[in-house]
Amino acid sequence: MPLYSEERKNRILSDIEQHGRASVQDLVETFGVSESTIRRDLNEMEKEKLLKRTHGGAVSNDSVNFEPTMIERVDRFYQEKQKIARKAASYINNGDTILVDAGTTTLPLVEAIKILKELTVVTNSVVHAEALKNSPHIEVVVLGGRLRHETQALVGPITDQALDHLHVDKAFLGTNGIDLSGGLTTPNIIEASTKRKMIDQATEIYVLADNSKFGKVAFAKFGEISDLTGCITDGEVDLSFVEAFHQKNILLDIVSQQEEGR
Amino acid sequence: MPLYSEERKNRILSDIEQHGRASVQDLVETFGVSESTIRRDLNEMEKEKLLKRTHGGAVSNDSVNFEPTMIERVDRFYQEKQKIARKAASYINNGDTILVDAGTTTLPLVEAIKILKELTVVTNSVVHAEALKNSPHIEVVVLGGRLRHETQALVGPITDQALDHLHVDKAFLGTNGIDLSGGLTTPNIIEASTKRKMIDQATEIYVLADNSKFGKVAFAKFGEISDLTGCITDGEVDLSFVEAFHQKNILLDIVSQQEEGR
DNA sequence: CTGATTATGATTGATTATGATTATAATAGA
DNA sequence: TCTATTATAATCATAATCAATCATAATCAG
Numbered sequence: 174m175p176l177y178s179e180e181r182k183n184r185i186l187s188d189i190e191q192h193g194r195a196s197v198q199d200l201v202e203t204f205g206v207s208e209s210t211i212r213r214d215l216n217e218m219e220k221e222k223l224l225k226r227t228h229g230g231a232v233s234n235d236s237v238n239f240e241p242t243m244i245e246r247v248d249r250f251y252q253e254k255q256k257i258a259r260k261a262a263s264y265i266n267n268g269d270t271i272l273v274d275a276g277t278t279t280l281p282l283v284e285a286i287k288i289l290k291e292l293t294v295v296t297n298s299v300v301h302a303e304a305l306k307n308s309p310h311i312e313v314v315v316l317g318g319r320l321r322h323e324t325q326a327l328v329g330p331i332t333d334q335a336l337d338h339l340h341v342d343k344a345f346l347g348t349n350g351i352d353l354s355g356g357l358t359t360p361n362i363i364e365a366s367t368k369r370k371m372i373d374q375a376t377e378i379y380v381l382a383d384n385s386k387f388g389k390v391a392f393a394k395f396g397e398i399s400d401l402t403g404c405i406t407d408g409e410v411d412l413s414f415v416e417a418f419h420q421k422n423i424l425l426d427i428v429s430q431q432e433e434g435r
Numbered sequence: 436m437p438l439y440s441e442e443r444k445n446r447i448l449s450d451i452e453q454h455g456r457a458s459v460q461d462l463v464e465t466f467g468v469s470e471s472t473i474r475r476d477l478n479e480m481e482k483e484k485l486l487k488r489t490h491g492g493a494v495s496n497d498s499v500n501f502e503p504t505m506i507e508r509v510d511r512f513y514q515e516k517q518k519i520a521r522k523a524a525s526y527i528n529n530g531d532t533i534l535v536d537a538g539t540t541t542l543p544l545v546e547a548i549k550i551l552k553e554l555t556v557v558t559n560s561v562v563h564a565e566a567l568k569n570s571p572h573i574e575v576v577v578l579g580g581r582l583r584h585e586t587q588a589l590v591g592p593i594t595d596q597a598l599d600h601l602h603v604d605k606a607f608l609g610t611n612g613i614d615l616s617g618g619l620t621t622p623n624i625i626e627a628s629t630k631r632k633m634i635d636q637a638t639e640i641y642v643l644a645d646n647s648k649f650g651k652v653a654f655a656k657f658g659e660i661s662d663l664t665g666c667i668t669d670g671e672v673d674l675s676f677v678e679a680f681h682q683k684n685i686l687l688d689i690v691s692q693q694e695e696g697r
Numbered sequence: 698c699t700g701a702t703t704a705t706g707a708t709t710g711a712t713t714a715t716g717a718t719t720a721t722a723a724t725a726g727a
Numbered sequence: 728t729c730t731a732t733t734a735t736a737a738t739c740a741t742a743a744t745c746a747a748t749c750a751t752a753a754t755c756a757g
Contacts, residue, residue, distance in 0.1 A: 177489035178714070180456065197734075207716045212735075228723060228734060299564045302582055306561065309455050309584050317579030317589075317597040320564055322571050327579075331597050335579040338593070440704070459744080469706045474745070490713060490744060 176204065182214050188284065189224050189233050196230035202259060203285065253383050253407050256428045258282040261345055261381055261405045267291050269342045272371055273301055275326035276347035278381045280304065287311070295341055297327040297367060314339070321364070328363045336370045343402075344375035348395075351382050351404070353417050355390035356397045365393035377402040384408035398423065443468070444476050451486050451495050458492035515645050515669045518690045520544040523607055523643055523667045529553050531604045534633055535563055537588035538609035540643045542566065549573070557603055559589040559629060576601070583626070590625045598632045605664075606637030610657075613644050613666070615679050617652035618659045627655035639664040646670035660685065 176184075181204055188203075189195045200211045219226045225234045258281035265271055268291050273279050275298030283301045286292060287308050296302055297316040305313045318332030346368055350358040357380065359365050372378050378401050387410060398404075398417070403424030410427055418425040443466055450465075451457045462473045481488045487496050520543035527533055530553050535541050537560030545563045548554060549570050558564055559578040567575045580594030608630055612620040619642065621627050634640050640663050649672060660666075660679070665686030672689055680687040 177456065177491060177494060179487065179489045179494055208734085209717080209736095210715060213715085216736095299561050299568065299577060302561045303565060306582065306584060306587055313582035313584075314593065315561065315577065315579050315582055315589055317577050317593070320568065320575035320577055322568060322575075325568060327577055331576065331579070331600070334600070335593050335597060338596070470744085471706060471746095472704080475705085478746095 178210075178214065181206070182218060184287070185211075185214060185231075186218060186223055189231055191284075194227070194230055194232040198229075199255060200230075254278050254381075255281045255285075257381050257383065257405050257407055258285050260426055260428045261379060262286050262289075264377075264379060264403070265289060265292070265343065269293070271295070272339075272341040272344040272375055273298070274344070274346040274368065274371060275301065275324060278347040278383065279345055282345055282381070293341075295339060297332055297371075298325060299327065300325050318367075321361070324361075324364070326364060326367075328361075328367050332367050333370045336367075336374050339374055341375045343377045343379065344371050345379050345381060346371060348380050348382050348386060349391040350389035351380065351386050351398070352388055352390045353398065353413065356394050357400070358389075358391035358394050360391045360393065362393040365395040368395040372396050372400050380404045382406050384410060387411060387414060440476070444480060447473075447476055448480060448485055451493055456489075456492060456494045461492075516540050516643075517543045519643050519645065519667050519669055520547050522688055522690045523641060524548050524551075526639075526641060526665070527551060527554070527605065531555070532602075533557070534601075534603040534606040534637055535560070536606070536608040536630065536633060537563065537586060540609040540645065541607055544607055544643070555603075557601060559594055559633075560587060561589065562587050580629075583623070586623075586626070588626060588629075590623075590629050594629050595632045598629075598636050601636055603637045605639045605641065606633050607641050607643060608633060610642050610644050610648060611653040612651035613642065613648050613660070614650055614652045615660065615675065618656050619662070620651070620653035620656045622653045622655065624655040627657040630657040634658050634662050642666045644668050646672060649673060649676060 184204075185195065185200060188200075197208055197211050197215070201208055204211070215224065215226055215231045218224050219231070222234060224231045254277065257278065261282050262285040265286055267289055270293040272295045273283055275296065280301060283294065283296070283304050286294070287305070289311070291310065293312040293314065294305060295314045295316065297318060299315070299320065302313055302315045305311055316327055316332045316335045318327035318335070319329040320326075321328055348357045349360055352358070357368075359368060372395070380401055380403075382404060384406055387406070399421055401423050403426060404418065405426045405428070407428045410425070415425060446466075447457065447462060450462075459470055459473050459477070463470055466473070477486065477488055477493045480486050481493070484496060486493045516539065519540065523544050524547040527548055529551055532555040534557045535545055537558065542563060545556065545558070545566050548556070549567070552572050554572075555574040555576065556567060557576045557578065559580060561577070561582065564575055564577045567573055578589055578594045578597045580589030580597070581591040583590050610619045611622055614620070619630075621630060634657070642663055642665075644666060646668055649668070661683055663685050665688060666680065667688045667690070669690045672687070677687060
């Protein structure tokens with residue numbers, strides 16, 4: 174179902190306010206409309222002083238957006254994560270029940286799935302839940318648990334226990350390390366336990382990992398590569414991984430790294 | 436059975452508020468009337484500021500500027516709630532494990548307790564958890580559950596089940612109605628169930644209720660006044676309540692209305 | 698009853714949203 | 728710098744949607 178221009182503009186605006194900027198190309202992909210439409214939207218909103226137009230996109234006009242360095246830091250790999258997230262979103266269908274792990278890599282995913290309907294999203298992240306709080310057509314289920322201040326993730330026995338009683342079609346996890354022998358790893362042992370549980374409770378398991386995670390092994394292991402249904406990443410992936418994934422019949426989806434702006 | 440136009444308009448409005456949007460075509464099919472009629476309805480309701488018209492349909496006026504309305508709602512009795520919250524905070528000691536119910540009345544409470552140390556805060560609100568995310572000396576536990584978009588509260592079986600395994604020293608609840616015979620009530624039956632569970636799992640139970648809640652009875656009951664340890668409120672409370680609370684030996688803490696300037 | 702009012706549906710020319718195209722402008726790379 | 732690439736505004740075509748209008752039927756007042 175197509176969005177009305179009002180809705181689209183609202184989402185563009187919140188996207189820009191959240192991330193400081195947006196490119197025409199990304200918005201085209203996000204909303205599935207033409208460049209003309211996006212440009213018209215941006216120009217109209219600029220007239221209303223809601224944002225500032227730039228070549229290739231627009232930036233936030235809001236004085237609320239302090240500290241350009243902060244935006245920069247958050248946005249460091251924003252483009253890559255955005256692309257990975259959009260690709261991951263393409264695996265999701267209307268009516269699915271999905272599980273979205275906490276983490277900065279999966280956060281753009283919940284942004285990307287806002288346009289879907291009749292979706293049930295289970296998450297162990299307060300931030301992800303907040304991002305979906307104004308999407309009335311998406312059923313949001315938050316796993317309980319102890320809030321880890323470091324990662325804003327909910328972890329621990331309450332989380333694992335909540336997962337016990339749930340089963341989802343697809344799980345989308347982040348990881349700190351993905352290695353052929355070391356498997357899937359993360360620095361925190363309690364988060365690893367929760368991630369493991371997520372794998373157990375999902376039919377299909379996808380990992381979102383930018384290419385810097387490949388070949389890395391962190392402290393706590395939460396799964397093997399063979400546990401996966403697929404992995405979505407970007408950039409150059411070592412041939413050994415490509416072969417190993419192919420041999421195990423695991424999907425390896427690599428989004429192109431064509432850079433833009435800045 | 437033909438609908439009267441008023442009835443149709445009401446249903447269109449609730450449809451839009453529920454789903455955030457509606458298309459002329461869908462409404463035509465839903466109500467079996469012509470496009471002209473639907474457009475007239477929508478235009479009239481737009482004049483009354485009940486919704487926002489778009490090409491092809493209409494979107495909710497609330498969801499478009501959800502943020503301001505939410506802030507507005509929070510701010511409505513902000514001064515009063517602030518005072519009630521500060522008073523409630525005085526019942527909390529370092530080292531306590533407390534439960535804070537979702538709601539606009541209890542939100543200032545978590546702001547007020549940030550200064551305390553060694554506190555464990557259990558909450559069923561994503562918003563409350565977010566407010567505490569940068570307080571590393573406070574252990575935050577989020578109850579899981581389905582996110583109710585209307586109140587941003589987590590409710591349902593997952594929430595209740597998470598509560599099963601917890602016990603807290605003090606619970607701080609909001610309520611929509613507090614009445615001598617009607618007890619404690621709230622409009623939503625699922626939220627009532629969660630509130631009931633909270634009462635069961637706490638040693639001391641406090642209700643935060645501004646004076647407009649007294650004598651009100653909402654749809655779903657979650658407890659009796661005799662369940663309470665105390666009630667913190669403001670303004671003028673009817674003498675019958677004062678006597679009843681005194682007789683049941685329940686604390687009734689009334690913060691004065693013109694305390695501190697502004 | 699009659700005439701007025703109201704709600705509705707049908708018709709139609711006008712308006713809007715959108716995508717495609719193209720010549721121009723801005724940017725990046727050599 | 729100059730050139731290639733990319734983004735842009737301006738234009739046009741088209742399909743969807745709309746407002747305005749009129750006709751009809753139901754309802755209401757007297």
